[in-house]
Amino acid sequence: GRFVIYDRANKPVFKLDTLEGSREPWTTVYDFAGRKGITAPGGRSKPKFTHDLTGDGTLDVLIGQYSGGDHCCTVATIVELGKESAKVLGRVGGLDGLPFEGVELRKIDKDPSWEIIAHQPYRTLCGGHEDAADVLSVYGYVNGQWSEQTSKHTEYLRTLLRQNLQKWGREKDRSLQLLQTIAAEYALLGEREQGKRQFAMSLPALLPMLREKGVDVNACLEDATGLLDRLNSVVK
Numbered sequence: 001g002r003f004v005i006y007d008r009a010n011k012p013v014f015k016l017d018t019l020e021g022s023r024e025p026w027t028t029v030y031d032f033a034g035r036k037g038i039t040a041p042g043g044r045s046k047p048k049f050t051h052d053l054t055g056d057g058t059l060d061v062l063i064g065q066y067s068g069g070d071h072c073c074t075v076a077t078i079v080e081l082g083k084e085s086a087k088v089l090g091r092v093g094g095l096d097g098l099p100f101e102g103v104e105l106r107k108i109d110k111d112p113s114w115e116i117i118a119h120q121p122y123r124t125l126c127g128g129h130e131d132a133a134d135v136l137s138v139y140g141y142v143n144g145q146w147s148e149q150t151s152k153h154t155e156y157l158r159t160l161l162r163q164n165l166q167k168w169g170r171e172k173d174r175s176l177q178l179l180q181t182i183a184a185e186y187a188l189l190g191e192r193e194q195g196k197r198q199f200a201m202s203l204p205a206l207l208p209m210l211r212e213k214g215v216d217v218n219a220c221l222e223d224a225t226g227l228l229d230r231l232n233s234v235v236k
Helices: 154-168 176-188 192-212 217-235
Strands: 002-006 012-017 027-029 060-066 074-081 086-095 103-106 115-122 133-142 145-148
Touching (some): 002 060, 012 086, 074 115, 176 192, 176 217, 192 217
Parallel strands (some): 086 145
Antiparallel strands (some): 027 060, 074 086, 133 145
């Protein structure tokens, strides 16, 4: 298929080739009045498909495009709607699942623009997709474009880490997904060794579950360490 934006004179100003599924659309426009970007069926709120994301007074749309892959891959495209044209301001790729399962919009700092938080699962030999670390990237509007700005938001990352450490402190909330996420958050903060220690010291609490699933604990440790090394190199 093809996603097209027309101007008021009915002329196409933006085109995007799409691939669609048989049951639900694989190309979706973010509904800012919906639930996590998706219009709620029978909802009372009128859908809102445009928003000033950059803070410059111009409306934008966020288009999610799913490729049809298994646990992969959605691209979110930010398009600025001018009076006579539509301009792509940036793209966020590698998102997991259908639009907009891995996208979160937040205002992290006092800047007038919003931030786009991209959640991406990183799987290791420790478990399946449901156990994957939730690794986030922060995209911000800088110099007229949306680009990855994760390293500039360390305080936000540290707040998330503190929250997850508190959650790990509650035995009922412990999970492999949470532990791998905590370790990854340390790596994103440039504290790889602390992440490795946290993972190695906390893993024994999950040994019964790992053995039940037939996981090789040594392979799990080695692969999780490799993930932290990769994330740490990205930060640098």
